[in-house]
Amino acid sequence: MNILSLFVVIPLLVMLLLFVSSDRRYVRTVVTTGFSAVLLLAGALVVMFLRERSVSDEAMLFVKDTVWYPALNIHYTVGVDGISVAMIALSAVIAFTGIFSSWNMERNYFLWYSMLAIGVFGFFISIDMFAMFMFYEIALIPMFLLIGVWGTGPKEFAAMKLTLMLMAGSAFLLTGILAIYFTSGATTMNILEIARNGIPLGKQYWIFPITFVGFGVLGALFPFHTWSPDGHASAPTAVSMLHAGVLMKLGGYGCFRVAIFLMPQAAEELSWIFLILTGISVVYGALGAIAQTDLKYINAYSSVSHCGLVLFAILMLNRTAMTGAVLQMLSHGLMTALFFSLIGVIYGRTHTRDIREMGGLMKVMPFAAVCYVIAGFASLGLPGLSGFVAETTIFVGSFQHADLLRRILTIAAASSIVITAVYILRAVGKFLYGPVQNPAHLQLTDAAWYEKLSAVALIICIATIGLWPSGVSTLISDSLAPILEQLNLL
Amino acid sequence: MDFSNFLVMRQEIGVIALFVILLIYDIFAAETKAMRYFRPLACILTGAATLLGFLFPGHEAEAFGGMYVTTPVTMLMKNILMLGTFTVFLQAGEWLRKGDVLIREGEFYTITLSTLLGMFLMISAGNFMLLYIGIETASLPAACLAAYNKYKEKSAEAGAKYVLMATLASGVMMFGLSYLYGATGSMYFDDMVPALAVQPMTVLGFVFFFSGLAFKISLVPFHFWAPDVYEGSPTATTAYLSVVSKGAACFVLLITLHHVFGAMTDIWYPMMWVISVLTIIVGNLFAIRQKDIKRFFAYSSVSQAGYIMLGVMQDSPAGLTATIYYVLVYLFSNMAAFGVITAVENATYRTDIAAFDGLSKSNPRLALMMMIALFSLGGIPPLAGFFSKFFIFASAAEAGDYVLVFIALINTVVSLYYYLLIVKAMYINQAADDAVGRIRTDRYNMTSLILCTAGTLITGIASCVYGYIGSVGF
Numbered sequence: 001m002n003i004l005s006l007f008v009v010i011p012l013l014v015m016l017l018l019f020v021s022s023d024r025r026y027v028r029t030v031v032t033t034g035f036s037a038v039l040l041l042a043g044a045l046v047v048m049f050l051r052e053r054s055v056s057d058e059a060m061l062f063v064k065d066t067v068w069y070p071a072l073n074i075h076y077t078v079g080v081d082g083i084s085v086a087m088i089a090l091s092a093v094i095a096f097t098g099i100f101s102s103w104n105m106e107r108n109y110f111l112w113y114s115m116l117a118i119g120v121f122g123f124f125i126s127i128d129m130f131a132m133f134m135f136y137e138i139a140l141i142p143m144f145l146l147i148g149v150w151g152t153g154p155k156e157f158a159a160m161k162l163t164l165m166l167m168a169g170s171a172f173l174l175t176g177i178l179a180i181y182f183t184s185g186a187t188t189m190n191i192l193e194i195a196r197n198g199i200p201l202g203k204q205y206w207i208f209p210i211t212f213v214g215f216g217v218l219g220a221l222f223p224f225h226t227w228s229p230d231g232h233a234s235a236p237t238a239v240s241m242l243h244a245g246v247l248m249k250l251g252g253y254g255c256f257r258v259a260i261f262l263m264p265q266a267a268e269e270l271s272w273i274f275l276i277l278t279g280i281s282v283v284y285g286a287l288g289a290i291a292q293t294d295l296k297y298i299n300a301y302s303s304v305s306h307c308g309l310v311l312f313a314i315l316m317l318n319r320t321a322m323t324g325a326v327l328q329m330l331s332h333g334l335m336t337a338l339f340f341s342l343i344g345v346i347y348g349r350t351h352t353r354d355i356r357e358m359g360g361l362m363k364v365m366p367f368a369a370v371c372y373v374i375a376g377f378a379s380l381g382l383p384g385l386s387g388f389v390a391e392t393t394i395f396v397g398s399f400q401h402a403d404l405l406r407r408i409l410t411i412a413a414a415s416s417i418v419i420t421a422v423y424i425l426r427a428v429g430k431f432l433y434g435p436v437q438n439p440a441h442l443q444l445t446d447a448a449w450y451e452k453l454s455a456v457a458l459i460i461c462i463a464t465i466g467l468w469p470s471g472v473s474t475l476i477s478d479s480l481a482p483i484l485e486q487l488n489l490l
Numbered sequence: 491m492d493f494s495n496f497l498v499m500r501q502e503i504g505v506i507a508l509f510v511i512l513l514i515y516d517i518f519a520a521e522t523k524a525m526r527y528f529r530p531l532a533c534i535l536t537g538a539a540t541l542l543g544f545l546f547p548g549h550e551a552e553a554f555g556g557m558y559v560t561t562p563v564t565m566l567m568k569n570i571l572m573l574g575t576f577t578v579f580l581q582a583g584e585w586l587r588k589g590d591v592l593i594r595e596g597e598f599y600t601i602t603l604s605t606l607l608g609m610f611l612m613i614s615a616g617n618f619m620l621l622y623i624g625i626e627t628a629s630l631p632a633a634c635l636a637a638y639n640k641y642k643e644k645s646a647e648a649g650a651k652y653v654l655m656a657t658l659a660s661g662v663m664m665f666g667l668s669y670l671y672g673a674t675g676s677m678y679f680d681d682m683v684p685a686l687a688v689q690p691m692t693v694l695g696f697v698f699f700f701s702g703l704a705f706k707i708s709l710v711p712f713h714f715w716a717p718d719v720y721e722g723s724p725t726a727t728t729a730y731l732s733v734v735s736k737g738a739a740c741f742v743l744l745i746t747l748h749h750v751f752g753a754m755t756d757i758w759y760p761m762m763w764v765i766s767v768l769t770i771i772v773g774n775l776f777a778i779r780q781k782d783i784k785r786f787f788a789y790s791s792v793s794q795a796g797y798i799m800l801g802v803m804q805d806s807p808a809g810l811t812a813t814i815y816y817v818l819v820y821l822f823s824n825m826a827a828f829g830v831i832t833a834v835e836n837a838t839y840r841t842d843i844a845a846f847d848g849l850s851k852s853n854p855r856l857a858l859m860m861m862i863a864l865f866s867l868g869g870i871p872p873l874a875g876f877f878s879k880f881f882i883f884a885s886a887a888e889a890g891d892y893v894l895v896f897i898a899l900i901n902t903v904v905s906l907y908y909y910l911l912i913v914k915a916m917y918i919n920q921a922a923d924d925a926v927g928r929i930r931t932d933r934y935n936m937t938s939l940i941l942c943t944a945g946t947l948i949t950g951i952a953s954c955v956y957g958y959i960g961s962v963g964f
Binding site: 160 | 808811865870871872876880881883884887888890892895896899900902903906907910913914917918953956957960
């Protein structure tokens with residue numbers, strides 16, 4: 001079997017095995033084994049990809065094409081380039097650490113968790129639009145149950161809002177995909193073939209916006225981002241991690257891989273509209289975070305801001321900015337997962353997420369607190385951590401454009417770094433330092449071993465990207481070539 | 491005399507044979523111990539007939555001078571309807587063993603088979619006269635089925651409503667047919683095609699004819715009977731009406747629109763466009779507010795009919811295949827849902843949505859099957875409903891009608907909302923104190939549930955089903 005299909009098959013096997021028994025030890029063994037296997041596989045994929053890449057100059061590697069619905073030219077086609085490999089590695093890390101952050105959950109939870117993983121991995125390995133869309137929707141639906149059943153707060157409302165908004169996004173998307181397929185005159189839904197065929201410019205003007213919005217909903221594009229704060233705040237820990245860390249990247253990746261890659265001319269001409277919207281996402285998200293006192297809401301708004309920056313960078317349509325976008329996807333995925341995992345640790349003990357009701361937690365649970373500070377530093381762009389390289393690359397790339405609008409927007413977006421520092425430092429100062437607000441908090445224990453494992457693994461990844469960004473840019477450099485070629489920039 | 495004519499009609503003959511066997515058995519076995527074997531007999535024979543139908547596809551032929559036409563496609567359609575009837579029979583038994591309907595147990599099967607015969611004739615008609623007779627044969631016994639729980643007021647009301655609306659609809663249809671006959675001078679499809687020009691009289695005739703069928707499919711604005719009848723009828727009848735009866739009428743519309751009224755495409759395409767959009771929207775919006783699961787499914791099936799119309803409208807191989815495929819998938823998903831409703835109703839005597847609160851705790855398997863069915867109806871991958879919706883949309887997009895596709899897609903979000911409400915009741919809501927514990931449903935119903943759930947899970951991923959339908963079509 002193709003190595004890529006294994007990424008879907010292993011979570012599927014985990015799902016099937018989970019049906020066997022609901023014994024807690026058994027469930028833990030199955031999911032840990034399964035997702036460790038996925039993590040190892042992702043590591044192997046990175047190595048194999050780099051080796052294969054040095055000898056091949058195909059756009060996609062490890063391609064395997066299986067005809068699925070011959071009558072409609074639907075294939076199940078898998079293949080990866082550097083960006084997909086990076087995304088798969090990110091997903092594998094977060095799915096793996098998510099297990100440890102939800103160590104005490106029951107069988108059914110992991111059932112849907114695995115299904116979410118199937119959708120995520122399936123999306124990143126597919127290069128056929130039908131399969132891509134199918135996996136995209138597979139990733140959306142388990143969220144309803146994960147949030148609705150195991151969430152906190154107004155969970156039913158949040159679950160419904162999130163599911164319906166994302167499904168509405170996919171309604172745009174499916175219209176776009178069908179239009180792309182039929183107007184390109186391609187004989188398959190393979191994106192490479194459609195890119196070769198091209199789409200008539202007149203059609204691009206309406207297909208590009210709906211496709212971009214379709215994916216943009218998931219990427220927290222203003223004004224379609226409102227599902228994110230509610231959804232992430234109500235979701236259980238590991239689901240917030242996976243959703244903010246990986247699922248929101250599906251949006252950015254999709255915009256990049258489908259909307260811009262297939263419709264480059266419209267992307268160039270219409271990008272200013274979406275640049276303004278994403279610029280608003282970036283600044284508004286950051287300002288929104290300042291106003292919040294709930295840790296999860298702070299982080300959810302911060303995700304809107306950071307994911308907005310991903311779309312912002314992609315729309316700049318040049319090599320540097322796009323490299324920055326991929327770095328930002330990785331960086332944000334890891335650090336937001338770390339944030340949510342630590343919030344889970346804190347909330348699990350204090351039973352509050354309101355920063356006004358906590359204080360001095362640094363004394364009570366030093367490990368969790370230090371990790372939170374590290375995540376905060378990554379978020380506000382401290383050199384040496386991943387956020388710095390990502391944001392610097394994005395703003396350097398964005399500023400390369402000479403026109404006024406893009407320059408202004410870049411400066412506006414760059415202001416979000418300052419705002420980020422405000423809300424991160426304010427939160428940290430409020431609930432980690434100072435006197436202990438609630439005497440009951442003095443009895444609390446620090447993170448357990450599984451929670452520590454999760455946090456340490458994520459911090460290692462964040463530091464690796466921060467200290468060695470060239471590794472990532474080597475991995476993805478080749479994959480930008482086809483898209484830049486489409487944009488006539490090469 | 492040449493008997494080969496009769497062999498051409500072997501599916502109809504099969505249904506008649508089944509009908510006669512069950513009727514005679516019922517007469518002689520009534521109120522004796524032998525009645526115990528009636529239900530297995532009925533289910534096994536129907537199942538065998540379904541299987542034989544799928545195993546031996548026929549070829550194109552006609553009988554009675556073109557009055558009766560059969561093609562591989564119509565035979566496939568009939569097989570699908572037969573499959574639907576089979577699952578209805580599997581689900582009906584438990585209810586038929588309860589209370590006052592017990593003494594009329596056998597009649598349910600025979601009456602259902604006689605409506606099925608009418609539907610078969612509708613599909614195979616090559617002449618509007620036969621089509622009309624088929625519709626009447628299918629409608630009147632269906633009213634009996636609706637009124638089967640005759641001591642329940644709602645059931646009697648449902649029967650009365652159905653029979654009044656059905657006769658009105660067929661009267662209107664007959665009136666339309668008379669115009670068409672007047673304009674073309676023939677009732678035979680093949681003779682009418684060349685003579686059918688777009689002129690006020692034929693357009694009027696078509697509209698009346700369409701109204702009659704639209705009643706059966708419960709398209710807006712001919713859907714008003716559906717919620718009341720669905721709610722009042724016994725659950726087995728509701729399932730039958732919402733799947734088999736609706737499917738048959740969709741098939742007839744599919745055949746006649748393109749075969750007979752092909753010259754009038756410019757007239758009916760915009761008309762159907764508006765009707766399908768309205769059907770989807772009205773069905774969806776009204777479904778949201780329902781408190782009774784059967785009324786809920788009435789509106790859900792109204793909106794599903796709207797989606798089917800998207801495929802029916804397309805004069806392309808993709809449209810034909812997608813429509814038949816959609817009906818098949820809809821059959822599996824809806825029947826699975828009705829299997830669960832039957833099980834819950836038999837155990838609790840309740841059909842309100844609140845009866846499903848906390849079902850996942852007390853009956854995880856039933857809840858899981860219900861959820862799969864609902865997600866399939868809502869079009870969630872990897873279930874078959876996703877594929878059937880995708881193909882329907884693809885067939886409309888192929889014709890370039892992106893606006894229609896987009897409206898329909900936005901509506902799938904609305905439909906997902908109310909399907910999720912049931913999922914929420916089962917998985918998130920807490921059970922009331924008086925909720926029943928573990929529901930034990932009988933083996934027959936379990937068979938139908940497993941059959942339908944397996945169909946929902948496999949039909950989409952295994953592309954051979956779609957390939958098979960496509961290959962039969964051409």
